[in-house]
Amino acid sequence: MTNNTPHIIKNDPWYGSYASRAEDMRASEIRALFAVASRPEVVSLAGGMPYLDFLPFDELSELVAKMLREEGSHAWQYGSAQGNAHLRERILDIVRLEHITDAQADDVVITNGSQNGLDLITRLMCDPGDVIIAEDPNYVGALGVFKSFQAEVINAHMDADGLIPESFEESIKYAIAQGKRVKFLYTVPTFHNPAGVTMSIERRTRILEIARKYHVLVVEDNPYGLLSFDNKTYPALRSMDPDNVVYLSSFSKIIAPGMRVAWMIAPPGIRQKLVLANESSILSPSNMSQMTISTYLDNFDWKKQIEEYRGMYKSRCETMDQALRTYMPYCSWNKPQGGFYIWLKIPEGLDAKAMLPRAITARVAYVSGTAFYDTGEGADHMRLSFCYPTEERIVEGIRRLSTVVDEELATAQLFGTTSTSTIPVIKPEN
């Protein structure tokens, strides 16, 4: 269920023709889950989909229709590889909220989602075997990109205050001692996916110092930074060290992922190459999508909208936190201050990956911690998303999950092992 299905590979007439970099490509555990987890009877605590119902769809549709009537020849046309100048200007207003005040529109490159940005920066920086230091656990989509460029990921540890500077430095030293080239640190410093934690301000300073000391670029992936629960925004690493940081952020979580519009801010040399890489990869990001996003930004109070989202996600997070205290008090987790996820540590001896089919049978889905590692680690954790389901569904989802975990615990205590059923059979809702 979690990897490529073997029969498809066996029947593939091109099986022997793929490049070596395609060998390790497989559906992420999250993608593989999507089909089952998205059935309405399953409470999905698995995906990272934003809740979009607050968007003013009717008014927005009218404004987009007007934009297409008036500027259709531009919207339907190829665009610039760097992205539309007007949108890049508007992005400067957004990043100012995270203390990035010195950037110019020319420093910004528009991408097809941050996922595309991660692909571009890895393509630019990494030859096969080059090292990327990444947090442990790690955003699964980034792991897929790094693997596709045959980069080696060396993990650095986190705690409740985010990436631990000493661990970061140790990882650099370890790589250097192996004769490897460390190309960049990949970090999600604010409201981490999946760990939910945020890098403290003191650590931000220290991490940047270490990166400078070893001439290691910092790739700051920040799609959740504006979604804090206490109206606090953290200074982006980019705001603290413009020459050494490539910053990525996205409209996916603050407006809508369907537009596939995101951006990078990079020092001039890297920015120039990013534009060339974008051009050779996609020619140009979609004008239509960019102009739709600009229409939204130009006509609506996007700051107020973000505040509304903050309130909603905060309330969902609190509901999940409370439900966990009620139903699964024997687990542990850090209550996030923003973002979409709780990273739940389950009792020792239980295996989140093996338990997943049983959870789906009980009509609740999560992502096993193993999805966020390349090494098979992580079975002692699960990622629970509170972004999409309503509060009522969150409580019900946690209740269902607790019945599965309780049963697994009872089995483990009785036989010293957990159940290993693999075929999810979904019970009808009653």
Ligand SMILES: Cc1ncc(COP(=O)(O)O)c(C=O)c1O
């Ligand atoms: C940490 C992180 N980076 C990047 C992305 C990809 O975002 P986008 O929709 O902009 O491609 C996600 C999506 O969930 C994410 O969580």
